[in-house]
Amino acid sequence: MKLINKKNKNYTQVFHIFTEEDWAKTSKNFNKNISTFFTGKKHEIFVNAHEEGITYFIGLGKSTLQNFEIQQVAIKFSQTQKGKLQAAPTLVLADFMTEKQFEEFTKGLLIGTYNYPFEKNHAFWSTKFELHFENLSQKKLDNINQKAEALSNGQIACQEWLNKPANLKKPDTLSLHLKNLAKKYDLKYTSFNRKKCEELGLGAYLSVNQGSAYDAAFTILEYKTTVKNAKTFGLVGKCVLFDTGGISLKNPDNMHYMKSDMGGATAVLGTLIYAAEMQLPVNIVAILPITDNAISENAFLPSDVITAYNGKTIEVLNTDAEGRMILADGLSYMAKNFKTDFLIDLATLTGSSVRMFGDTCGAMFSNNEELKNLLIKTGDKTNQRLWNLPLWDVWKDDIQSDVADLKNISMKPIGDCIVAAKFLEEFIENHPKWAHLDIAGVAFGNVGYAKEKAATGFGVQLLADLIENYH
DSSP, X not given: OEXXXXXXXXXXXXXXXXXXXXXXHHGGGSOHHHHHHOOOOTTOEEEEEETTEXXXXXXXXXXXXXXXXXXXXXXXXXXXXXXXXXXXXXXXXXXXXXXXXXXXXXXXXXXXXXXXXXXXXXXXXXXXXXXXXXXXXXXXHHHHHHHHHHHHHHHHHHHHHHHSXXXXXXXXXXXXXXXXXXXXXXXXXXXXXXHHHHHHXXXXXXXXXXXXXXXXXXXXXXXXXXXXXXXXXXXXXOEEEEEOOTTSOOOGGGGGGGGGTTHHHHHHHHHHHHHHHHTOSSEEEEEEEEXXXXXXXXXXXXXXXEEOTTSXXXXXXXXXXXXXXXXXXXXXXXXXXXXXXXXEEEEOOOHHHHHHHTTXXXXXXXXXXXXXXXXXHHHHHHTOOEEEOOOOGGGGGGGOOSSSSEESSOSSSSOHHHXXXXXXXXXXXXXXXXXXXXXXXXXXXXXXXXXXXXEOOTTHHHHHXXXXXXX
């Protein structure tokens, strides 16, 4: 896609964008038949074929709409009209659009091209496709174009890896991809195999990995800026490629969805891609503890006592609470070995958060008011919303063990997402700016491009906006 500041030719394809209020004011200037089918309501599309070409009338809804709603409209337009759209210079008529609104529209057009398996065969990825918009300077359009492509590349990578079936994303496959990604974007790549993890004492992570037929891959990716005194963001993403539940076997009815248990890691991956393509003036350290949670003669067992990286012992009561085990070592390794200004972990962690919020928002826990408020503000801005839940010490009582420092679940049938957050807090080594995001209900769900549940891309725009604007 190219964005061009000109309007000096006859166009065979036009995108005419209206709010309901704008359409009410100008509809009299158009053929009366159009008004029969088009009113400017949100997601409304009317295709008008005429001798000169095709005009798409695109409705945004009320003029009070938020910027992310413009992106939503563009995504749906891109998805539903893909078979009709031409790879040709296209005039955009939307005099009311601000720079930010046009940016969101452009992002939506590209994000909406995603379908699994992803190939850049949509008209919008053709070099022949151009958007001509004369309301903004070419410099501003170039910047919008760069941001839209970087964001879509990050979010599409997130969706693609989350959607892959289990047999196409084994640990060695993902590790090879990450190595190639590190070369492409000049990231520092480090990965510890099982032997090295044992030497380092990453016992909580290894307890989950020990049942796997695949070697451990405790992976660290580092993006570094040349800007002095830049902020450093520490990101830890749960990366369970497939979760059977282990010995505490999951119900098989929906187990096929457990290919989505790496949603935290894919959000981090997409964010790294965006930061690298935009060359953001920040440092990012990302830890992805890669494994599956499998059943074998070597799998860890309920009642096992595990020693984590920071020396704390954990009594395993349920092997399906494996995410918090690998995050525990990821967080403590980050806190002990890297100096970060912010420490954020993301995980498709608990059914408790799904039962609480469904697909409306992620559950957030933080020990820092500034970071908490930034995440809430950014979530509202990007429509990747979060709701803050308490970290009261009363919940810590539920993870006290008779045979270890902690147990990995509470035996009470309540508040597991809070219990999990209190568990993880034991491994942040007193980091002053930490947030835990439980995204189990929002990373994988109903989407416009698939018939069943699929990857939403949740987390990429949230983190990218946070890092870009609050560094």
